[in-house]
Amino acid sequence: MTGNHQTLALLLFSGFVAVTLGITTWVSRNRHGSAEEFYAGGRLFSPMENGFAIAGDYMSAASFLGVTGLIALYGYDGMLYVVGFFVAWIVVLLLVAELVRNCGRFTLADVVAARMSERPVRIAAGTSSVTVSVLYLVAQMVGAGSLVSLLLGGTSPAARAWTVIGVGALMVIYVSLGGMRATTWIQIVKAVLLLSTTVALTVLVLVRFHGNVDQLLLSAADRSGHGLAFLAPGLKYGGDWTARFDFMSLGLALVLGTAGLPHILSRFYTVPTARAARRSVIWSIGLVGGFYLMTIVLGFAAAAIVGPDAMRKSNAAGNTAVPLLALDLGGANSTGGTVLFAIVAAVAFATILAVVAGITLASSASVAHDLYASLRRPRAKPYSEVAVARTAAVGIGVVAIALGLLARDLNVAFLVGLAFAVAASANLPVLLYSLFWRGFTTRGAVWAVYGGLIPALVLVLLSPVVSGSPDSLFPGVDFQFFPLQNPGLVSIPLGFLAGWLGTVTSTEVPDEAKHAETEVRALTGAGAV
Numbered sequence: 001m002t003g004n005h006q007t008l009a010l011l012l013f014s015g016f017v018a019v020t021l022g023i024t025t026w027v028s029r030n031r032h033g034s035a036e037e038f039y040a041g042g043r044l045f046s047p048m049e050n051g052f053a054i055a056g057d058y059m060s061a062a063s064f065l066g067v068t069g070l071i072a073l074y075g076y077d078g079m080l081y082v083v084g085f086f087v088a089w090i091v092v093l094l095l096v097a098e099l100v101r102n103c104g105r106f107t108l109a110d111v112v113a114a115r116m117s118e119r120p121v122r123i124a125a126g127t128s129s130v131t132v133s134v135l136y137l138v139a140q141m142v143g144a145g146s147l148v149s150l151l152l153g154g155t156s157p158a159a160r161a162w163t164v165i166g167v168g169a170l171m172v173i174y175v176s177l178g179g180m181r182a183t184t185w186i187q188i189v190k191a192v193l194l195l196s197t198t199v200a201l202t203v204l205v206l207v208r209f210h211g212n213v214d215q216l217l218l219s220a221a222d223r224s225g226h227g228l229a230f231l232a233p234g235l236k237y238g239g240d241w242t243a244r245f246d247f248m249s250l251g252l253a254l255v256l257g258t259a260g261l262p263h264i265l266s267r268f269y270t271v272p273t274a275r276a277a278r279r280s281v282i283w284s285i286g287l288v289g290g291f292y293l294m295t296i297v298l299g300f301a302a303a304a305i306v307g308p309d310a311m312r313k314s315n316a317a318g319n320t321a322v323p324l325l326a327l328d329l330g331g332a333n334s335t336g337g338t339v340l341f342a343i344v345a346a347v348a349f350a351t352i353l354a355v356v357a358g359i360t361l362a363s364s365a366s367v368a369h370d371l372y373a374s375l376r377r378p379r380a381k382p383y384s385e386v387a388v389a390r391t392a393a394v395g396i397g398v399v400a401i402a403l404g405l406l407a408r409d410l411n412v413a414f415l416v417g418l419a420f421a422v423a424a425s426a427n428l429p430v431l432l433y434s435l436f437w438r439g440f441t442t443r444g445a446v447w448a449v450y451g452g453l454i455p456a457l458v459l460v461l462l463s464p465v466v467s468g469s470p471d472s473l474f475p476g477v478d479f480q481f482f483p484l485q486n487p488g489l490v491s492i493p494l495g496f497l498a499g500w501l502g503t504v505t506s507t508e509v510p511d512e513a514k515h516a517e518t519e520v521r522a523l524t525g526a527g528a529v
Contacts, residue, residue, distance in 0.1 A: 012346035019189075043269065045184060047276045051283020054267045056187030058085075058258075058284065059194055059291055060136075060355040060416065064348055065143045067292075068325075069318025070414075071299025073308055075220070075230035077237050078299060080247065081417070082292045084254025089288065093281045096259045099435050101268040101277035102521050107362075108265050108427055109370040112434045114521075115514040116442040119374045124449035126370030128426040129262040131453060132419055133363030134400055136261070137356055139415035141167060141404025143319060144352045161405055168401040170353055180270060183357045190347075190354035195291060197347045201322070202294045204329045205301040216297070219304035230303070242483045250417055253488030257420025260427030263362035301325055317414075323348065356400075360393050367392035406473060414485075418460060421488035425452030429495040437503075439510050444503030451498020452491055459487035 045053065063085065070078035103111045109125035144167040209216045217231055224230040237247035258264060268277040302311065302321040305328050314320045323344050330340030368389035407415060430448040433440045459482045460466065466473050468480030484490075 012342050015346075043272050045270045047271060047279035048283055049184070049188060050267060050271050050276070050280040051287065052191045053184045053187040053270070054264065054280055054284040055287035055291070056189075056191035056194070056354055057263055057267060057358045058288055059191065060140060060143075060351060063291070063295060064194065064198075064351055065319045065322060066139070066317075066414065066416065068295050068299040068302060069311065069315075069321040070236075071296060072220075072302035072306070072311060072321040073318045074236040075224060075226070075300070075303070076233050077235050077247075079296060080237070080251060081254065082296055084251055085258070086289055086292050088255050088258035089281065089285045091256060091259045092264070093278070093285065095432065095435075096265070097268055097277045097281045098274040100265055100431075101271070101274045102524075103435070103518060106266065106269055106369050107366050108260075108262060108431060109366070112430055112445050115434070115440075115511060115518045116445050120442060121445050122370040122374045124446045125427070125430065126366045126374070128422075128449050128453050129366040129370070130363045130396070131457070132260070132423045132427065133262055133359045133366070134396060134403065135419035135422060136263070136359050136416060137363075137396070137400035138403040138407055139419065140352045140356045140359070141400055142407055142415060144349065144404075164401055164404040167352060167356060168397040168404075170356075180266075180361060183354075183361050184270060186357060187354045190350045191287065193347045194351055195287065197344060198291055198294045198298070201326060201329065201344070202297050205297055205305075205325075208301075208305070208329065213297075216300055216304060220300040222304075223307050224303050225308060245489060246484050246486060249421070249484050249486040249489035252492060253417055253421035253424050253486055256424035256428055256488075256492060258423075260423035260431065261420070262366060262423075262427070263359045266362045266365065267358075298322055298325060305329070360396055360400075361389075363396050364389040364392040367396070417486055418465070421460075421486050421491060422453065422456045424488060425456040425491035425495040426450075427452075428492075429499045433496075433499050433503075438512075438515055439503060440499070441503045441506040441508040441510055443506040443508060444499045444501075447502030448495055448499025451502070452495025455494045456487045456491035459484075459491060463487065 067078065067081045067085075070081060072078070100108075100111055103114055107125070108129055109122040112125055113121045141164045144163050205216070206213075209219070221228055221230040226235060229235055237243045237250075267280070271277050271280055299321065302325045306321065306324045311318050311321050311324060314324060323341055326344040327337045327341040330337035368386070372388045372392075426449050429452055430445050433444065433448060462480060462482040463485055464472060464480055464483070465485055466480070467475075468478040469475065472480075482490075
């Protein structure tokens with residue numbers, strides 16, 4: 001991008017940032033600084049508002065940039081992400097949403113600690129939540145770097161680096177000033193903008209192909225260089241047993257991971273009742289489902305119109321497929337193309353800002369509400385949880401920036417798949433056992449978290465993601481021992497197995513009264529905060 005293209009896109013970027021900062025500042029003037037206000041926005045949001053906010057939180061850079069890029073490069077196999085991301089909401093609706101709202105207060109650890117020894121459970125769940133959040137943040141940082149690098153006319157490492165640093169600084173400001181209420185309204189605005197832009201692009205694609213979807217698919221197959229194999233399974237996850245197991249591992253992680261994501265679980269605490277939480281999920285399912293159907297169209301359109309060579313030249317992982325598609329749909333080297341590209345780029349950047357704010361808030365809440373409260377020495381000077389959460393947001397931002405700079409050449413959706421695998425391995429087993437297993441114990445809870453978290457992280461470190469291949473983080477070294485790129489197929493069962501093993505070997509006698517109280521509260525809402 002050069003000349004007027006850069007200027008217009010950067011003006012739209014600046015305008016959105018100014019508007020969202022204005023929302024944050026305005027909302028922060030009307031809060032009273034309590035933990036409930038900072039973490040849950042006063043629990044005042046309606047199901048529709050919260051549904052839009054959940055959708056805004058979920059439709060991240062992985063969806064808008066990463067998934068469309070994978071579909072454009074790998075065709076049918078790229079659609080696995082769409083199916084996994086969407087089907088995951090059935091698990092959330094049926095097993096998690098209402099029960100979490102009734103049992104918890106602000107974080108995942110609240111649900112588990114309701115009937116366990118609080119300190120070890122909170123430390124384990126808090127550590128896991130922060131780890132998952134940081135991995136998810138890294139994906140958003142990579143998306144921001146790819147996007148702004150394109151805007152500035154190339155793939156300059158300096159442009160990517162300063163973009164990642166800028167996004168990290170903005171997310172700290174959003175969370176520190178406005179808390180959950182400001183973050184929620186930013187996510188609602190972002191969801192409306194993203195859905196509107198996606199609808200407009202889909203309509204333009206269908207007009208370009210005269211409504212003929214067959215022609216769109218055949219054109220994508222011809223342009224891809226793979227022929228009809230582009231429209232069949234196996235281009236990315238076919239062939240040897242390693243690729244097939246990677247396919248199963250990724251699918252398992254995507255379907256089960258959403259129910260363990262801290263920033264999604266925290267959204268259920270922003271509504272007044274469990275019924276409102278369930279209705280929020282129904283709203284979000286409709287919005288997210290419609291969005292993912294359109295990303296399929298945009299992915300194949302990018303393959304047909306832009307072509308894989310142009311996409312890889314701009315970004316090897318395909319993260320810039322949608323902006324390049326918008327530029328062509330509006331008319332290359334024309335005012336229309338400039339305007340459409342600028343709008344898409346600004347909305348994509350808005351997507352990243354809104355999502356990183358939600359994730360940072362959830363992870364800083366885990367630091368303050370779970371880790372700080374558990375690890376603080378009895379005689380140490382007490383600080384308010386809100387003050388600790390604001391400080392934690394800065395630290396988490398610094399870590400995410402550093403990792404985002406390291407992983408800048410990986411696909412955004414792929415990085416999110418790793419975060420989903422860790423969430424499904426560490427958070428989901430302890431959550432489901434706590435809600436549904438009467439005999440679950442404190443040892444089982446701690447073992448479930450660490451038994452999924454540690455193997456997931458170790459397997460990623462020993463996988464082709466980190467070393468041993470040209471696309472690795474460290475291509476010059478090779479300490480790869482685990483052949484799969486996603487650890488979910490191994491680490492998720494290990495998390496459930498560790499929780500079971502810890503419970504059956506524990507000498508602790510489960511408190512029947514606490515379990516009965518938790519069960520009644522989960523199913524009826526009696527006594528819920």
